[in-house]
Amino acid sequence: MNAGAALRAAHRYLMNTYRRPQLVFTRGRGCYIYDHRGRRYLDFLGGIAVNALGHAHPAVVRALRRQAARAIHVSNLYHNEFQGPLAEQLAACSGMDRVFFTNSGSEAVETALKLARAYAKQKTNGASRVRLLALDGAFHGRTFGALTVTAAAKYRDPFAPLLPEVTFVRLNDVADLEAKFDARVCALILEPIQGEGGIQPVSEAFYSRARQLCTAHDAALIVDEIQCGLGRTGRWFAYQKFPERPDLVTVAKPLAAGLPLGAVLARENFAAAFTPGLHGSTFGGGPLACAVALAVLRTIQRERLLENVRARGAELLAGLHELARRFRCIREIRGEGLMLGIELETDAAPYVERALARGLLVNATHERVLRLLPPYILTAAQVRTFLDRLADVLARTPRAKPSRPTPSPAVARAVSRAARAAAH
Numbered sequence: 001m002n003a004g005a006a007l008r009a010a011h012r013y014l015m016n017t018y019r020r021p022q023l024v025f026t027r028g029r030g031c032y033i034y035d036h037r038g039r040r041y042l043d044f045l046g047g048i049a050v051n052a053l054g055h056a057h058p059a060v061v062r063a064l065r066r067q068a069a070r071a072i073h074v075s076n077l078y079h080n081e082f083q084g085p086l087a088e089q090l091a092a093c094s095g096m097d098r099v100f101f102t103n104s105g106s107e108a109v110e111t112a113l114k115l116a117r118a119y120a121k122q123k124t125n126g127a128s129r130v131r132l133l134a135l136d137g138a139f140h141g142r143t144f145g146a147l148t149v150t151a152a153a154k155y156r157d158p159f160a161p162l163l164p165e166v167t168f169v170r171l172n173d174v175a176d177l178e179a180k181f182d183a184r185v186c187a188l189i190l191e192p193i194q195g196e197g198g199i200q201p202v203s204e205a206f207y208s209r210a211r212q213l214c215t216a217h218d219a220a221l222i223v224d225e226i227q228c229g230l231g232r233t234g235r236w237f238a239y240q241k242f243p244e245r246p247d248l249v250t251v252a253k254p255l256a257a258g259l260p261l262g263a264v265l266a267r268e269n270f271a272a273a274f275t276p277g278l279h280g281s282t283f284g285g286g287p288l289a290c291a292v293a294l295a296v297l298r299t300i301q302r303e304r305l306l307e308n309v310r311a312r313g314a315e316l317l318a319g320l321h322e323l324a325r326r327f328r329c330i331r332e333i334r335g336e337g338l339m340l341g342i343e344l345e346t347d348a349a350p351y352v353e354r355a356l357a358r359g360l361l362v363n364a365t366h367e368r369v370l371r372l373l374p375p376y377i378l379t380a381a382q383v384r385t386f387l388d389r390l391a392d393v394l395a396r397t398p399r400a401k402p403s404r405p406t407p408s409p410a411v412a413r414a415v416s417r418a419a420r421a422a423a424h
């Protein structure tokens with residue numbers, strides 16, 4: 001392939017939304033990915049939690065080939081062979097009742113917010129139960145509704161004004177949650193483990209109180225499992241460590257192994273708020289993506305990958321704690337299963353760059369957190385290879401001056417509000 005031409009065209013014609021290294025990935029196999037020079041990288045990012053089965057898994061390739069030659073699209077005006085069975089599987093592993101399919105995570109979040117509003121409106125004969133609560137540190141996507149419940153000022157402010165009536169609650173602060181919850185709230189949305197927020201788990205006490213308050217006010221508890229769900233924690237869903245179910249669950253990333261597919265799973269009472277014509281999608285739940293998603297879920301079961309996630313996750317966590325004892329640049333290790341964050345004393349970007357040069361794919365989130373989201377098919381030998389390479393990266397990356405702690409989203413919002421006011 002002509003990598004130079006591909007890079008030149010990208011620079012000339014793509015919108016400038018990503019900072020990318022100057023290489024082109026051309027293929028992958030299992031937990032490895034290869035660039036245009038044939039150089040091999042151990043992929044601990046998994047396409048940001050998408051490639052749960054790694055690259056070119058035979059079950060995925062088989063399902064894709066077979067279905068591509070039969071029907072890629074038939075439209076949601078008709079049934080296809082796979083949407084119903086996939087919804088049945090998702091209901092079985094989540095304990096939820098009904099499913100709506102989308103094309104992305106953001107769109108699943110939009111759908112969940114619309115469903116919560118529709119439910120509240122129907123229940124109150126149109127009265128104004130419209131407030132949305134979300135958490136500091138939350139990331140729920142880039143479309144307008146999803147962005148409205150995303151906390152970071154740097155993502156929100158350039159697009160303001162967003163939806164009205166959204167309030168942010170401090171993560172794991174039960175008193176703040178109680179103070180901000182009232183009878184006008186129609187939904188609270190949370191990630192059981194915040195991904196972009198730096199791998200920050202929601203506590204059981206906070207989740208339980210959120211569940212109680214939502215039940216008491218007949219508001220929707222929306223759990224965003226787009227990054228932490230579908231097996232990443234070693235359970236089908238991260239919320240399953242808590243005793244009670246949410247009302248709505250959003251999933252996407254690993255569902256169809258990289259084909260665009262998301263979903264909202266709902267309890268029956270909330271699902272009933274959608275009636276024909278109220279919501280829809282041209283591509284969502286098409287036969288190709290759904291056939292592949294069924295192959296993904298079957299493979300996770302057949303290859304006992306939830307067990308593998310737990311076993312490899314435990315080895316990785318133990319190894320990272322060992323590294324934390326050796327390297328003072330590590331501040332904290334957080335997360336569960338194969339969703340782990342290494343918080344550093346300084347900016348994580350130079351470590352990501354050094355890791356790439358060492359044949360390791362990881363990324364930085366929340367400035368100082370190295371994020372690990374490897375495929376569920378990871379082997380014990382690959383965990384050891386990763387830990388050896390990471391030790392090398394930690395030892396050789398020159399330490400930048402400790403960065404100032406990232407301000408909380410609430411502080412960042414207050415600062416940018418003050419700056420806007422000063423500019424007027």
Ligand SMILES: Cc1ncc(COP(=O)(O)O)c(C=O)c1O
Nearest residue numbers: 104105106139140141195226227
């Ligand atoms: C928790 C969470 N919600 C929503 C999204 C948005 O998903 P998408 O990029 O598919 O729109 C993401 C993406 O990173 C996410 O991590």
